Amino acid sequence: MKRVTYHIASGAIALLHLLFVLTVVFGGLAVLCWPRLIWVHLPIAAWGAVVELGTFRCPLTAVENALRERAGLAGYSEGFLEHYIFSLVYPDGLTRTTQMILGTTVLVINGLVYWRLLTR
Helix, strand or coil: CCHHHHHHHHHHHHHHHHHHHHHHHHHHHHHHHCHHHHHHHHHHHHHHHHHHHCCCCCHHHHHHHHHHHHCCCCCCCCCHHHHHHHHHHCCCCCCHHHHHHHHHHHHHHHHHHHHHHHCC
16 A cells, blocks of 8 residues: 555544544433444443553554554554644643543443433
């Protein structure tokens, strides 16, 4: 593959990663409208919480970095959120405390959504 193709592929993975993160955070709202999506959203939200609360790396980060390197671009050592999102919000980087707060926030938001769904 040519470098341009790798560059496009790395951008596609970054977009997929962003959509995944948005689904983790806001997918519960879709479940309120379409309850059958629970079977899609629950594993996605669980994985998002595990990655944020644990010390795991999302495999999409590794795939994106590999594609970026093949495109002649620099990879990044931090995770997707730190590289793309938190570099805008938290220029000094993401601390473990902030990461724990974000992971807990995702759990609380989705917990409230699912509680609402169960009490209907």
